Amino acid sequence: MPPWRFRSGDLACAMVIAVATATAASVVVAAGAADGEAEFDYRKLSGIIIPGFASTQLRAWSVLDCPYSPFDFNPLDSVWLDSTKLFSAVNCWLKCMLLDPYNQTDHPECKSRPDSGLSAITELDPGYITGPLSSIWKEWVKWCVDFGIEANAIIAVPYDWRLPPSMLEERDLYFHKLKLTFEIALKLRGGPSLVFAHSMGNNVFRYFLEWLKLEIAPKHYIQWLDKHIHAYFAVGAPLLGSTESVRATLSGTTSGLPITEV
Template sequence: MAPRPGRELAKKGWKPKHPIIIVPGFVTSGLELWSGKPCAARYFRQRIWGSLSMTQSFMGDKACWLEHMALDNTTGLDPEGVRLRASEGLLGVDYFFPGYAVWAKLIEAAADMGYDTNNLIGETYDWRLSVPNMEARDNYFTRLKWRLELSLKTEGEKAVVASHSWGDNVFRNFMVWIGEDDPDWVEKHVAAYVNIAGPVLGVAKSMTSLLSGETRDTAELGLIGAFLSDNLVPRNERVKLFRTWGSAMGMLPVGGPDIWGNTTWAPDDTLEMTKQNVVKKHDVDSAVKILLKNGGPLFHDHVVKWGAVHADERSCKASKGSPEEYYYNPLKCPLPKAPSMQIYCLYGVGLPTERSYYYLNLESDKAMRKSEEESETHQQYEVRWKMDKDASGERHGGTISYGVRTSDGDGTVPLISTGVMCHKHWREKQLNPAGIRVVSREYLHEPVAAYKDLRGGPRSADHVDILGHMDVLEDILTIASGHGDDLQDKIISDVKRIADNIKLDVGCD
């Protein structure tokens, strides 16, 4: 029988105390068609992302499906005549499609302890949108504010907000956004923030999806990669789709070489790599420059508006223009003025995770120079780079497979992104002036045999499957029942050494 952590906690007499607000992650919640082209008329109010009908609509007419999944290339909002909207509530987050659980196991565990739809809420959103466009188009931050205020009024307790993956970036942006109008708002409404597998400093595979349309068959972005395979959709079509999604730009690696390493050093290099002084051809800054050049001026402007990758070194905001042009920089924006709130970072370790790549340039330097004179639209979608999938083996203390060098992480987000801020910088006064208690808890990936469970079973710490990890479920319910003070750091990785290797000037001047 599958473990039921909610029932076990209920046997101890634990009950719901704080309402739980779920903020889901990238690609793992449903999108419904509310308005579309004639080719999609039969899918009105059906999910064209996150259901079996997604496969039906895609296989029936791939061009139609891709047209509806893309955002407007210029605005990052709805294309003319097309409206997709997030499936609402717990039904929008429980299963990606029948049999593929996302938040379903937490919902079940919470119900076992006494939660229901009055105090367990899924606050879904269109995960394709950039952070500012979430508010500009759908008033998502305003609605999230109202939801938390209503929860406090009806339940009489501040909420526990649980985010997953990209949802961490969304909720941290929300806390800065709301704090600009009312610095005490988070303190009044949020008891704890639970960041599950958040790509705080970005994720390497966002670079490959935007540069060449390539993704590995791992979670989240890999869900797209498995669906949009080379045999079904050419790489230039995938690039065209991905580069309309502001969220993908928001997950580009943040912090430059100080965090992600330069051509001879990286803070998470193994001892063997350090001894051999491995020389890398490009560091993260030069890779970003290649991406921005290949994407063209419009794409460059979108990254500036919607991502923290090249944020002003002295500012919290990436842009100080209109309200639609901001993305808060995690290395510069302090945590909210909420001394009684607690932050818990829960993430998996022990899985090979994409960290860097071997690439081939498909054109000569002359052709690259010529491309700069081409039209902006043509330049934006032309793919001039591809992963060198012949690069494999053990090299210089690192593992390389099909052009990808891996490091420790949860299979999607490397440890340097999930763990470093929680373990170090968010515990220092520059970024935590209110002295918020920050707890880091790591979970070793311990899957069962595939014939027992294809997704690894109750101790899988994979990026998505961790939402069903029995210890994670117990920890979330421990926090929500008011016993969060019982949870302390649980570190089993090398994150302390990695964090200590990073010498970074954080915070606003």
């Protein structure tokens, strides 16, 4: 098994990686032939996506009547992001979105939970106009399909990005589920996984690694990583902090536009 590797880059780089993986999938590469290692079949790889901050759809899990608005919230209705309800029923929308600032519990009248599957991270607000404006992983998934990646080879693991990592495990058992996702991918495809973590998803993944150290015996930790993770690609990772947000707060940012900053 190749050593577990850390990479960094952006989403475009991840697309190139997906293409390279798809190309490699057409052949069986003799990995480490020089040192006598067994051949490694890259067709057995899976891609596991851990999305970033505000990059997962949230859906209502309550019935909430909204007075003075033509829209109500019902179970499985889109909350993040439904721009129509955001502007026409903003008070109800806030009840479904906000968590208690002290213990991260739901609002008494409405609660939301993360959606599941690839559809939860491709577009936040699907629609003719809003879809392209809220696209996250859609183009990346299309690239994978165009280059022949199988449907069961790409797995999204959305999470409630409003919660701190400790609460993700306490409320949703997220890290237990993530561990099972790696193990199921290995069972299904016969090989380890490529981890694509975007933005805050990198911090979530790093927290998962620390959690895993406590979950399994120390002598099995590295063995588990080598068996289940082929490579880790950090896409837009805030590993050195989010200094750009500080700059934007203090002096503003033009995002590359030819406008004089304040």
